[in-house]
Amino acid sequence: MVDIPISQINAYAYCPRRFYYEFVLGEMVENEFVLEGKQLHERVDLPGSSTRGQKEQFRHIYLCAPTLGLIGYSDLLEAEESHADLTDLARAGKL
Secondary structure, three states, X not given: OOOOOHHHHHHHXXXXXXXXXXXXXXXOOOOHHHHHHHHHHHXXXXXXXXXXXXXXXXXEEEEEEOOOOEEEEEEEEXXXXXXXXXXXXXXXOOO
């Protein structure tokens, strides 16, 4: 079994070539967007929830897809409705 962060699966889906450069070769260009993302990411790893505007944000959420053999944590989920149950939101496609 290989542990692959969900962020790397997302990066591969976005651009396999870029994934290869960044995660296989370790060549990542640090521009202002990457630096800003690193700063924002520092606080996203802390479990909990908060409200931003009219959306509720949930941090460090355990996810699994048994039929795909996937398990992991999502750094941040944002719900369109505040104060709702995550399971109900997922079933309604509002996450």
